Amino acid sequence: MTNLTNYHSHCLYCDGRANMEDFIRFAISEGFTSYGISSHAPLPFSTAWTMEWDRMDDYLSEFSRLKKKYADKIELAIGLEIDYLNEESNPSLPCFQKLPLDYRIGSVHMLYSPEGKIVDIDTPADLFRQLVDKHFDGDLDSVVHLYYKNLLRMVELGGFDIVGHADKMHYNASCYRPGLLDEPWYDALVRKYFTAIAEYGYIVEINTKSYHDLGTFYPNKRYFSFLKELGIRVQVNSDAHYPERINNGRAEALAALKKAGFTSVAEWHNGKWEERKIE
Structure with missing residues (x-):
């Protein structure tokens, strides 16, 4: 297989399940030509899945060590996946911009409920339903609108190179209400979002993390042709948390x-x- 690259992966510095070197060694064994590490960036509060600021120097120095060690085998890049949470916490902040990174991924995983509680909506579909019912009074439409509002604001503020798992909510939302993806208002939201991405010139990853388990990419395959029409650059990333999953869904995504x-x-x-070129 050609086009063997991946720039979205999580190691033990955040919620990944192996150390940085394990991912790199596996990428080399699979014949990858380049590879990027992109741990979840620190948030203003502690979580079980993000890096803490006091580990940042170690993260950067460990990458530097490995880049030198494997320089003759693979081209490595260092990044972060940075959440848009609000105006005070997003990829554009100076604290993220001053870091010596090769690239940054911008993503949305969490929303504020009407009561001001932070709700992680990047969950399995059954838990997503419970969270919408509990924190948003079952108002799926308002959750979807808020999600895309935040994504658009993230795009406007900038500070990143790659849009992480664009429209990832589509799977959970369509499980909550089958047929949602075909509702005109939803389609209009997604198209407005991708149009903004095109205007700002970001790369959109085709995130293959859930392809083998759920049969879907992020963004949804139905929008691939629209991305092409808009002239958006794309890449295939597996969002791997385990080394052996760095190549999951790549062939299918490239074919699509x-x-x-x-x-x-x-x-x-x-x-x-x-x-x-896609070979």
Whole structure:
């Protein structure tokens, strides 16, 4: 297989299940040409899945050590997946911009409920239903609107290179209310979001994390042709938390992109993003 790259992965510095070197060694064994580490960036509060600021120096120095160690085998890049939470916590903040990173991924995992409680909506579908019912009085429409409002604001503020798992809520929301994806207002929200991404020039990852388990990509495959029409650059990332999953869904995603008219994907080579032909 060609186009063997991945820039969305989580190691033991956040909620990943193996150390940084294990991921890199596995990538080399699989024939990857470049690879990126992107731990969850610190938030203003502690969580079980994000890095703490007091580990940042170690994170960066460990990557530097490994980059030198494996320089003759693979091109490595260091990043962070940074959450948009609000105006005071998002990828554009100076504390993230001053870090010596190769790239940044911008994502939304959490929303504020009407009572001001932070709710993690990036959960399995059954828990998502419980959270919507408990914290949003079962008003799925308001949750979806808030999610896309935050995504749009994240895009406007910037400070990142790659949009992380775009429209990831589509799976949970459509489980909550089957047929939602075909409702005109929902389709309009998604298209407005992707249009903004195109205007600002971000890369959109085709996130394959759930493909083998749930049969879907993030973004939904139905929008691949629209991304192509907008001229958005894409890449395939597995959002892996285990080394053995770094290649999950790659072949299927590349095939779907080709079917939608894409001929290339963005890959990290020679210290920058380059378009490489889908083989």
